[in-house]
Amino acid sequence: MDLIRIIVAILLPPLGVFLQVGIGGAFWLNILLTLFGYIPGIVHAVWVIAKR
Numbered sequence: 001m002d003l004i005r006i007i008v009a010i011l012l013p014p015l016g017v018f019l020q021v022g023i024g025g026a027f028w029l030n031i032l033l034t035l036f037g038y039i040p041g042i043v044h045a046v047w048v049i050a051k052r
Contacts, residue, residue, distance in 0.1 A: 002049060009045035013038075016045040020052060 009016025017030040026048050034041030 005049045006046055009049055010042055013041035013045035017048050020049050 005016050005019050008019065013034045014027060014031045017027050021027060026044075030041055030044050030048070033044050
């Protein structure tokens, strides 16, 4: 299941974080990072998924 979340995180980083932790601080931070740059959003999303 984590492999699917990582693939989703690469395509749509906020969705990958949402599937892992729901709506919370990490989700909003990821939206902000994705708006500032796509790569920081991906890095954060993969980090959140790998951490849990």
